[in-house]
Amino acid sequence: MATVLDALSWVFLTLGGAFIFIGGVGLVRMPTFYARLHASSLTDSAGTILILAGLVCQVSAGIDAFKLLATLAFLLVTGPTASYALANAALLAGVPTDAQSVDDDDGQGDAVHGQNGGETRIDNLRPNPAEQED
Amino acid sequence: MLEIFGIFVLCLLVITAVAIVRTPDLFTAVMLTGIFSLLMATTFFLLDAVDVALTEAAVGAGIATVLLLAALALTAERERPDPDARRRIPLLAVASTGVVIVYATLQKPRLGDPDAPVQQHLGAFYLEQTEAQFEIPNVVTAVLGSFRGYDTFGETLVVFTAALGVLFLLARIREPRDPAFGTPTGLRHHLIPQVVGRAVIPFVVLFGLYVQFHGEYGPGGGFQAGAIVAAGIILFSLLEGEKSARRVLPPFVLLGLMSAGVLIYGGVGLVCLFLGGNFLDYSVLATDPVAGRQLGLLLIELGVGVTVVGVLLSIFHAFASREV
Numbered sequence: 001m002a003t004v005l006d007a008l009s010w011v012f013l014t015l016g017g018a019f020i021f022i023g024g025v026g027l028v029r030m031p032t033f034y035a036r037l038h039a040s041s042l043t044d045s046a047g048t049i050l051i052l053a054g055l056v057c058q059v060s061a062g063i064d065a066f067k068l069l070a071t072l073a074f075l076l077v078t079g080p081t082a083s084y085a086l087a088n089a090a091l092l093a094g095v096p097t098d099a100q101s102v103d104d105d106d107g108q109g110d111a112v113h114g115q116n117g118g119e120t121r122i123d124n125l126r127p128n129p130a131e132q133e134d
Numbered sequence: 135m136l137e138i139f140g141i142f143v144l145c146l147l148v149i150t151a152v153a154i155v156r157t158p159d160l161f162t163a164v165m166l167t168g169i170f171s172l173l174m175a176t177t178f179f180l181l182d183a184v185d186v187a188l189t190e191a192a193v194g195a196g197i198a199t200v201l202l203l204a205a206l207a208l209t210a211e212r213e214r215p216d217p218d219a220r221r222r223i224p225l226l227a228v229a230s231t232g233v234v235i236v237y238a239t240l241q242k243p244r245l246g247d248p249d250a251p252v253q254q255h256l257g258a259f260y261l262e263q264t265e266a267q268f269e270i271p272n273v274v275t276a277v278l279g280s281f282r283g284y285d286t287f288g289e290t291l292v293v294f295t296a297a298l299g300v301l302f303l304l305a306r307i308r309e310p311r312d313p314a315f316g317t318p319t320g321l322r323h324h325l326i327p328q329v330v331g332r333a334v335i336p337f338v339v340l341f342g343l344y345v346q347f348h349g350e351y352g353p354g355g356g357f358q359a360g361a362i363v364a365a366g367i368i369l370f371s372l373l374e375g376e377k378s379a380r381r382v383l384p385p386f387v388l389l390g391l392m393s394a395g396v397l398i399y400g401g402v403g404l405v406c407l408f409l410g411g412n413f414l415d416y417s418v419l420a421t422d423p424v425a426g427r428q429l430g431l432l433l434i435e436l437g438v439g440v441t442v443v444g445v446l447l448s449i450f451h452a453f454a455s456r457e458v
Contacts, residue, residue, distance in 0.1 A: 074337070081330040088324070 005057045012054030019047035031099035033090055041083035048075050140180050147173050158213045160206055168199035181245075184353040185274045188345070192361035197446055200368055204453035267417075268427050270350040278355065279431040283414040286434070287399055290441050294396050297445035304452040305385070324373065331373040338366035346439045350428065356435040360442025367443075368450050376454050388448045395441025402433045 026039025052072045056065050091097075150173060154166045171194025178187035243250035264276040278286050339362075346359030371379035402414070409418040416430025417423035 074334070077330060077334060081327055085324075085327050 009054040009057035012050045012057065016047045016050030016054060019043045019050060023047065032097060033095050034087060034097055037083055037087055037090075041080060045076065045079055048072065048079065136180060140177070143173055143176050143180065147177070158215065160211055160213055161203075163213075164199060164202045164206060167202065168195050171195040171198065185272075185355060185358070188353050188358045189361065192358055192365065196365045197361055197368065197450075200372075201449060201453060204450065208453065208456055267424065268350075268431070269424050270428065270431075272350055272352060272354075274353075275349045275355055275431060275435070279434055280414070280416060280427060283403075283434065286438065287403070287414070290396055290399055290438050293445050294392055294441055297392055297448050300449045300452050304456060305448070328373050331369055335366045335370050338369070339363050342366065346435065347432070349435055350431060356438025357442055359435075360439040361446065363439070364443050364446035364450075367447055371450065371454065376451070380451065380455075383447065385448070385451065388444045388451070391440050391444030392448060393444075395437040395439070395444065398437030398440065399434050402430060402437070406430070 020043060023040045023043025026043065027036050030036040030039055049072065052068050052075075056068050059065055059068065147170065150166055150170045154163050154170065157163050157166070171190055175187045175191040175195065178184075178190055247253075260273055260277050260281055263281075264270065264273045268276050268280070270276060342359045342363035345354040345362055346356065347354075349355035349359070367379070367383065370382070402416070402419075404413070406415050406418055407413050411418035414430075414434075416427040418426060419429050420426035
């Protein structure tokens with residue numbers, strides 16, 4: 001039984017570490033802020049679950065396992081919320097969603113790509129892009 | 135194995151420190167400072183100093199980042215480049231100090247050496263006397279609260295004075311007359327963080343209380359607990375807006391908390407005097423000296439925790455209520 005648990009935690013911890021590493025690679029290599037945020041938040045959630053599952057296999061069942069599972073629950077609630085808040089703040093601050101500016105012939109952009117070559121602005125976030133002035 | 139982890143974390147610390155110094159973007163520097171604090175907390179944990187690690191994580195990686203961001207909102211976002219700055223003399227000063235420090239570390243005993251001087255005299259005394267006098271497992275709390283109780287009293291007063299300094303410089307006790315001040319927080323589409331915050335903040339405060347009263351049996355104590363509770367309430371202020379936060383915990387309540395904590399600490403010392411012992415000699419607080427010492431530890435940790443909550447929240451509100 002102990003060796004099964006050991007093997008299981010080896011698998012979980014290695015997979016979790018691999019996910020975190022992939023997330024790190026994504027943080028460095030992705031072109032835009034939102035892609036980087038997407039990479040890191042997804043892999044952080046997966047890595048957290050796997051690493052904590054690997055640790056749960058190592059401690060005695062009972063209060064120690066419960067503490068780890070409570071930590072996991074807290075991280076699963078707050079991690080994606082933090083990523084959402086980051087993405088929201090970035091969108092409202094005007095962080096460009098494109099790697100390079102969008103080349104529109106008629107000068108009209110939509111709410112995501114904006115009119116100023118890739119920059120989102122507060123006044124661009126309207127439901128009907130056709131009503132944009134300027 | 136732990137040495138490899140330790141060296142790895144120290145290398146990350148050096149890289150982060152160099153990055154903090156070299157980047158001209160202050161927002162990046164603040165984020166890197168948070169990462170630096172978290173790495174320091176990991177280093178402390180690897181060195182088996184768990185109480186310090188908890189405090190560093192709560193205060194350095196959490197609250198200090200928020201306060202630095204608030205300060206950044208009031209000032210510039212980029213460091214102004216100074217082309218005339220003479221870099222030679224500071225570089226020489228820092229380099230020579232670094233060389234002297236490295237030379238001094240060549241003489242230090244091996245980490246964990248049982249014959250090292252730090253383990254011999256007072257260290258052994260504290261380890262023996264904690265079990266004898268207090269019957270609690272956590273030696274750090276016993277040292278902090280009783281063997282070096284004067285120093286902790288001074289620490290609490292230093293924290294209180296820091297808050298006084300910030301309040302003198304920055305605070306508005308009354309709400310400013312700007313009509314925009316009363317509007318809810320400027321975050322749009324903030325429903326998700328608000329809902330999650332409302333679910334999470336009670337547990338954060340509850341955990342802070344757990345850490346406060348658990349200080350005698352595990353890592354914890356007043357400083358950590360105060361930082362955690364303050365972090366929860368700062369999260370509430372960020373989500374619900376400054377006006378809501380000032381209604382929930384008005385500034386005079388925070389001033390009262392700050393002062394009450396210091397008064398509790400000093401008051402326990404004076405009560406010990408009146409009951410016939412020395413200042414901060416808790417053994418006279420109950421009929422059984424051990425129970426008296428435990429009661430004294432509990433009370434002064436409460437004082438410290440209350441002061442830290444009041445101080446951190448006062449400083450945060452002093453920054454956050456300023457118009458940008």
